[in-house]
Amino acid sequence: MAMIDVQDLTYTYPATDSPALKNVSLKVEEGEFVAIIGANGAGKSTLCYTIAGFIPHFFAGTLNGKVEVAGIESQHSTLQELVLNVGLVFQNPFNQISGAKFTVYEEIAFGLENLGIPREEMIKRVDKVMALTGITDLAKRSPYALSGGQQQRVALASILVMEPKILVLDEPTSQLDPIGTREVFQVIKEMSNRGMTVVMAEHKVEWIAEFTDKVIALSRGEVLLQGPPAEVLTSPLLPQHGIGISRYTAVARRAREENLWPAALPLPVTLDDAVAGFVGGLENAH
Ligand SMILES: Nc1ncnc2c1ncn2[C@@H]1O[C@H](COP(=O)(O)OP(=O)(O)O)[C@@H](O)[C@H]1O
Ligand SMILES: [Mg+2]
Structure with missing residues (x-):
């Protein structure tokens, strides 16, 4: 049984005419990183909210089709039931801050407090997750007095500490520099290797190619493509639908037009694959 099973989902926000998601079907297996x-407005956040149960339990509107997460059909359950399985990291980390706590440490412990986790275990879990997300030195800071990137790490930590079966992240690296982005992708990959199921809305295609198992491309609320990262991320359909592609894909595509890219080789997404392709091409030419 798939961990996330969405079938023919169509969703329209309240007081709007056209659906934000149209006939979306997808499956995510346990431990997969998707x-x-x-493009902006394609429906990425809406899909994240739906998988996390915020739609239809927080945003009303009209939902048709089936959304089953960890065996629970979201329309026929409560948000309280769903949040035991799914953690959502919001696009804007500011929205994640509880407003109830004065320090980052307390902020991260907050969710566990609410679950009534014993103090000893709580401390262990909070310390571990803070080290993992690289925010140990922020423990005593106010959650509000942080940079955007620091807030994103805190938001991630406050969800990871709950150890959800399914982690949904809405552009969690948007305010991070390349080093921070790599660290966050690595942490999430590690979680997925340990069996956590991960769905992540993200723009950074080179990182997606390096770390994820599958890519779903949305356009105007519909699934445009889904499949292996190397396949989806090099599709000529992406630029036609306003989706950014890797500069390495663009260069290699241009090179292929000049017969400078090995005919049998798929187009690259990462620098390493681009270099390998061009070096291979040069060797064959000699
Ligand atoms: N709360 C809302 N109420 C009404 N329409 C919304 C709301 N949030 C998003 N939308 C609309 O739904 C569509 C998808 O938006 P969104 O899921 O935020 O896209 P993305 O995250 O890919 O940028 C857009 O047309 C957007 O205007
Ligand atoms: Mg969004």
Whole structure:
């Protein structure tokens, strides 16, 4: 049984005419790390909210089709039931801050407090997750007095500490520099290797190619493509639908037009694959 099973989902926000998601079907297996890409307004956040149960339990509107997460059909359950399985990291980390706590440490412990986790275990879990997300030195800071990137790490930590079966992340690296982005992708990959199921809306295609198992591309609320990262991320359909592609893909595509890219080789997404392709081409030419 798939961990996330969405069938023919159509969703319209309250007081709007056209659906934000149209006939979306997808499956995510346990432990899979899946990226969602798409232009602004394509429906990435809406899909994240739906998988996390915020739609239809927080945002009303009209939902048709089936959304089953960890065996629970979201329309026929409560948000309280769903949040035991799914953690959502919001696009804007500011929205994640509880407003109830004065320090980052307390902020991260907050969710566990609410679950009534014993103090000893709580401390262990909070310390571990803070080290993992690289925020140990922020423990005593106010959650509000942080940079955007620091807030994103805190938001991630406050969800990871809950150890959800399914982790949904909405552009969790948007305010991070390349080093921070790599660290966050590595942490999430490690979680996925340990069996956590991960769905992540993200723009950074080179990182997606390096770390994820599958990519779902959305366009105007519909699934445009889904499949292996190397396949989806090099599709000529992406630029036609306003989705950014890797500069390495663009260069290699241009080179292929000049017969400078090995005919049998798929187009690259990462620098390493681009270099390998060009070096291979040069060797064959000699
Ligand atoms: N709360 C809302 N109420 C009404 N329409 C919304 C709301 N949030 C998003 N939308 C609309 O739904 C569509 C998808 O938006 P969104 O899921 O935020 O896209 P993305 O995250 O890919 O940028 C857009 O047309 C957007 O205007
Ligand atoms: Mg969004």
